Amino acid sequence: MSPTAQDQGRPEIRKGLNGVVADVSAISKVNPETNSLLYRGYPVPQLAATQPFESVAHLLWTGELPDEQELAALQDRFRAHRALDPTVKAALDALPTTCHPMDSVRTAISTLGALDPDAEDSSPVTELAKAERLTAQLPAVIAYEQRRRRAGGPTEPIPAREDLDHSRNFLWMTFGQEPAPEVVDAFRISLILYAEHSFNASTFTARVITSTLSDLHSAVTGAIGALKGSLHGGANEAVMHTFDEIGIRPGESAAEAKERARVWMEEALAQKRKVMGFGHRVYKNGDSRVPTMKQAMDAMIAHTGREEILGLYDGLEQAMDEAKSIKPNLDYPAGPVYHLMGFDTELFTPLFIAARVTGWTAHVMEQRASNALIRPLSHYDGADERAVPGA
Ligand code: COA
Numbered sequence: 280m281s282p283t284a285q286d287q288g289r290p291e292i293r294k295g296l297n298g299v300v301a302d303v304s305a306i307s308k309v310n311p312e313t314n315s316l317l318y319r320g321y322p323v324p325q326l327a328a329t330q331p332f333e334s335v336a337h338l339l340w341t342g343e344l345p346d347e348q349e350l351a352a353l354q355d356r357f358r359a360h361r362a363l364d365p366t367v368k369a370a371l372d373a374l375p376t377t378c379h380p381m382d383s384v385r386t387a388i389s390t391l392g393a394l395d396p397d398a399e400d401s402s403p404v405t406e407l408a409k410a411e412r413l414t415a416q417l418p419a420v421i422a423y424e425q426r427r428r429r430a431g432g433p434t435e436p437i438p439a440r441e442d443l444d445h446s447r448n449f450l451w452m453t454f455g456q457e458p459a460p461e462v463v464d465a466f467r468i469s470l471i472l473y474a475e476h477s478f479n480a481s482t483f484t485a486r487v488i489t490s491t492l493s494d495l496h497s498a499v500t501g502a503i504g505a506l507k508g509s510l511h512g513g514a515n516e517a518v519m520h521t522f523d524e525i526g527i528r529p530g531e532s533a534a535e536a537k538e539r540a541r542v543w544m545e546e547a548l549a550q551k552r553k554v555m556g557f558g559h560r561v562y563k564n565g566d567s568r569v570p571t572m573k574q575a576m577d578a579m580i581a582h583t584g585r586e587e588i589l590g591l592y593d594g595l596e597q598a599m600d601e602a603k604s605i606k607p608n609l610d611y612p613a614g615p616v617y618h619l620m621g622f623d624t625e626l627f628t629p630l631f632i633a634a635r636v637t638g639w640t641a642h643v644m645e646q647r648a649s650n651a652l653i654r655p656l657s658h659y660d661g662a663d664e665r666a667v668p669g670a
Contacts, residue, residue: 289658297560301483301653306339306641307475309561316567318475319343324571332445332470332634333357336414339475339641340407353411354444360415361439361448363423366394367416371424372433380424381507384629385500387420388413392496399494401647409495410640417633418445422452425626446470449633454621461582465575465616472568472609473631475638477561481505481512485639489646490653502639503632509555512631517555518614519624522591533590540594548602556611557599565606572612579619588615 293299308317316323319338326335330344333353337345345353370390374383391413392398397405423436437452446467450458458466476482484505485498506512525543528536547554559566580589592615599605617627 289660292658295560301478302486302646304477304642304645305342306638306645307477309477309567311562311564314562314565314567316476323472323568327468327471327571330471332467332474335471335474336411336637339637340410340644356411357415357445358439358441360412361419361452363419363436364391364394364416367391367420368423368433368436371420371427376428376431379507380421380428380625380629381503381513381632383424384417384420384632385503385507387424388417388496388503389500391416392494392500395496398496401492401494403644403648406495406640406644406647410637410644413496413499413640414633414636415445417636418449418452421626421629421633422449424629425453425623428623428625450620458620459582461578462620465579466620468571468575469613469616469630470634472572473613473634475635475641479511480508481635482639482642486642486646487653489643490650492650495640495643498643499636499639502635506631506635507628512610512628512635514555514608515610515614515617515627515631516624518611519618519627521555521595522588522615522618523624525591525595527591528587529585531587531590533586533593536587536590537594537597538590540591541598544595544598545602548599554595554599556614557605557607559606559608562606562608566608568609569607569612572609572616576612576616576619579616583619585619588619591615 306319308315308320310316318326318335319342321338321344326338330338331350334344334350337343337349337353367387367390370386371383374386395409395412397409400406419436419439423434426434426436437455440448440451443451447458447463450456450462450466478486481502485502488498488501489495509517521543525540544554576592577589580586592612596607596611599607613631614624614627617630618624622630
């Protein structure tokens with residue numbers, strides 16, 4: 280909010296659109312007072328406790344959870360699009376393995392849009408089919424990008440498995456191993472928690488692009504650009520960089536790691552550093568998604584025995600709380616969870632895409648159903664009118 284703007288006789292300007300209600304939406308409800316989040320009316324912790332990711336995708340897109348038959352049909356449609364498209368593979372292979380995987384995934388989505396025969400058809404049925412396809416195609420892209428980076432260049436993708444659900448197959452295509460149930464569960468939960476969060480920066484980007492009557496793949500490509508920034512999705516990756524800076528010492532006790540983390544945080548705050556994974560534009564008393572993700576993290580710690588990660592986590596959280604009362608956001612537990620699963624840190628934000636693509640595309644469809652071009656005004660405060668020299 281910008282009271283200074285009014286002081287100077289300007290219209291009120293809300294920097295960052297802070298506090299501005301830009302439209303109505305029936306997709307999710309973020310309630311900062313009660314620290315709660317609903318998808319289409321359902322509490323998200325309950326969805327995370329009981330539902331496969333595919334059901335939550337269906338819910339976001341259609342407004343209702345699927346019955347058994349609808350879920351089976353959706354899972355079949357997902358399976359049909361799990362393989363890595365050869366043109367997408369060639370596009371990824373043309374990129375250096377040193378580029379950020381967000382750039383690779385953005386390129387892959389753009390390529391999929393160019394290949395999609397229905398790219399320009401935005402009728403509701405086709406739009407929903409495209410949203411499903413894109414969600415089904417993303418794991419192959421992200422899994423391949425992880426493998427390509429580890430191989431140092433083009434490699435063979437791991438073929439999809441027909442017998443696995445979305446979350447299991449995603450992990451299978453990345454690591455080529457049957458994941459343990461604890462790992463699958465933590466991964467599924469992370470996808471559900473990351474799936475949707477009202478008018479955040481990337482979702483709003485997708486809606487702005489859709490409002491020009493552009494296509495769904497363009498909206499998602501633009502949203503990926505917005506998500507990449509460290510004030511948004513890039514924070515899950517940045518959390519791990521903080522852990523790395525403090526030093527991850529496998530085998531260290533939780534208590535020792537916690538103490539080192541506390542000291543680090545005190546120094547960071549004394550230097551007025553912004554510590555990623557803390558704070559939120561909407562939630563000021565804690566992010567509704569953190570307790571569920573933290574539980575999944577605890578299960579991963581128990582599964583892997585990596586107590587030092589828990590120590591670092593607790594140490595930073597407590598020191599931040601004591602110093603500034605700023606609470607962790609979802610990226611804070613999600614980063615360490617993905618690390619414990621074996622993903623490279625740079626792949627964390629692409630994993631966020633694999634989930635948020637469902638929310639983005641639900642918003643694309645909602646925006647299209649009741650569209651108005653999103654085009655705000657600016658208040659000019661540049662140079663007064665003046666003559667061009669010699670004119
Ligand atoms: N580390 C240290 N201080 C923080 C902080 C953090 N992560 N987040 C907020 N603060 C402090 C700010 O420095 C500011 O202090 P000041 O009033 O003394 O200047 C105050 O809290 C308000 O922060 P502000 O950035 O104005 O709040 P915002 O609503 O505009 O920003 C975020 C919200 C998310 C951009 C901000 O909390 C942030 O940058 N967090 C780190 C990035 C992150 O984790 N993003 C993922 C979001 S899901």
